[in-house]
Amino acid sequence: MEQGDGWAQVDLLARPAAVLPGGRPRRELDLRAARVLLAQDHSVRQVADRLGLPRATLQRRLREAGIPTGPGGPEPQGAEAA
Numbered sequence: 001m002e003q004g005d006g007w008a009q010v011d012l013l014a015r016p017a018a019v020l021p022g023g024r025p026r027r028e029l030d031l032r033a034a035r036v037l038l039a040q041d042h043s044v045r046q047v048a049d050r051l052g053l054p055r056a057t058l059q060r061r062l063r064e065a066g067i068p069t070g071p072g073g074p075e076p077q078g079a080e081a082a
Contacts (some may be wrong), residue, residue: 010055011025027053027057029051029053029057029058029061030051031061031065031067033051033064034051034058034061034062034067035067037050038067038069044058044059044069047073
């Protein structure tokens with residue numbers, strides 16, 4: 001590249017890894033709505049379809065939030081343990 005051609009030379013490899021952009025942006029997700037639907041005995045697949053998300057994205061985000069998706073699913077908010 002010649003100098004003075006109007007382009008700035010950028011060496012991306014010289015930047016720290018923490019500064020480099022990477023991956024897709026995270027999807028917006030209403031975990032409250034997902035939790036309510038799961039508590040109403042909807043399957044993860046049904047909830048994902050209703051929220052317009054891939055099933056794997058919903059499962060990963062629920063796992064990251066510590067919301068169980070196994071048998072019985074999450075308890076409705078405000079439910080007391082018997």
